Amino acid sequence: MTNAILTGLMLGGMYALIAMGLTLQYGVARIMNLSYGEFLIAAAFASHWLFTGWAISPFVGLALVVPLAFVLNFAIYKLLLTPLVRRAPNRDALEVDSILATFGLTFIIQGSMLALFGGAYYSYSFLAFPVQFLGETVAANRLAALGITILLGLALYAALTRTRAGTAVRAVAVDPFAAQLVAINVPQASALTFALGGALVAAAGVLVSTFLTFSASSGVVFTMKALIVVVMGGVGNMLGCLVAGLALGLSEALVASYVDPGLTLAVNFALFLAVLLVKPAGLFGRATR
């Protein structure tokens, strides 16, 4: 039982990390990014390549991959998504357009990765030894990833609540129109937040690659889990993201160990629907309208 709960918490921490970037992209930049998981897998491949080709530890790899992802996502927002933001008459229209555009992007990225790496599953052995933690045996790489996740989460939370830029970002999340009235450069803040979200998902990709096997076509599953966590927790809410991620991880681990590992996705969706039917704005979301 403790083992299942511990596995669930670690899994949940990973989901929370994966979803943090998306909650920024969707909550602040208002881009419903369906190609989100593909960026995660791309970062995982980058980490794999750095580790096996150049013997660079994934922790050092983070320092290379994350800034690159930031720049890349900034460029994507400026080049691909800004025209859609300009074109959209209201938020709903932007949502539909961004869903469509990023859905197309999904296939471009996935196709590129399939062409480069093929359909095989990849993994590498990094910190793959057992350690004792809270009386249970767990893999060191999972524990290290969890540690970094917690650090990243705390840093992000502090940045959003304690700094001036973070406050501006939260203001845009609440009301992009009113934010302009208090001299916040909304397009700039949106672009930077979108890029920050992209950097976070790249970090998640690098960390995930240390303990999970992945293939060019496994991005969709990550997109889905991130979407579920974001919506369940309440869009744009960091704490909700954490709680929803942990809830998802725990339920998955419990179902996998006591019911059937083949039913994890069904549990995800059941939980998702159950939360939404009770609280349509998510666990920590404020009801709009």
Added chain:
Amino acid sequence: MTARVAGFGAAALTALALLALVPRLGNAYYLALAISLLQYTVLATAWGMFSGPTRYVSLATTAFFGVGAYTVAVLGEILPWPLVLLIAAALGAIVAGIVGLSTLRLSGVYFVIFTFGLTELIRQLVVWFEVNKSRVLGRYVFVDITQADIYWQLLALTAAVFLLGWLIARSRLGFALRVIGEDETVAKHCGINTTFAKVALFTISATVMTLVGAIMAPRWTYIEPSIAFNSMISFQVLIMALLGGAHRLWGPVLGAVPLTLLFELLSARFPNTFTIILGCIFLLIVYMLPRGVAGLLEKLSTTAGGKTRQRATA
């Protein structure tokens, strides 16, 4: 007006009669191509029937297609063919009803997310059931259905879909959906039961997709969940409907026909980079033709009409 409708009807019937003769050409390649064309025409039109007026993007075409195909894989040999089709349609309608009732009451984004995952969810459930309960993964489909039979069934379904779409557009339901598409809050205030209207149309559209899957199933002799639930179909149907313009009943055809031919060509020439090309075409459409070919044609005809009117006044 009635004369125009009668003219359209006559033209449609003639076209239908001519199209029904295609299997008589005796060319297996053209028949296969015609089947693909009809398949995507029906799927894209059914997609547009729901997503066009309501502007709810559904990514679950494959889920329903797969339910139909897999029903045939399980029941095809046991029961007579019309009964199998009926059961497939009923299953599709039930799944759509459940999904619709649980997500269409919420905002559009939740619906998109749910349909995004629905294919994967149903596939996982089917695999779980097959592995644990029935202990067969992958089934052979041996039914006495020829390619020509598939073609005629699809043609009949195409005709039915267009007739249905035309009837819905003229009904109260169609009008209600257009209002919802323009502004859902207004629709609610007009006394429209928005949830019922959306769920009803989603169910109709999904049932048609399920039937396509069931009719197409005999084309494969071997079906396993990964073949039946191939997410590429959702994607291709979405592109076609968008290129054609989903806000008109006849729009998706304008996208389905050229893109089916193009995909046929591309997947043969560039099998490895096909997905990338597909993504690029899709982005081009989203950016260049947001209202599709149908929207472009309408714009051209209105500007042309405007010019003649200007000339007349001048």
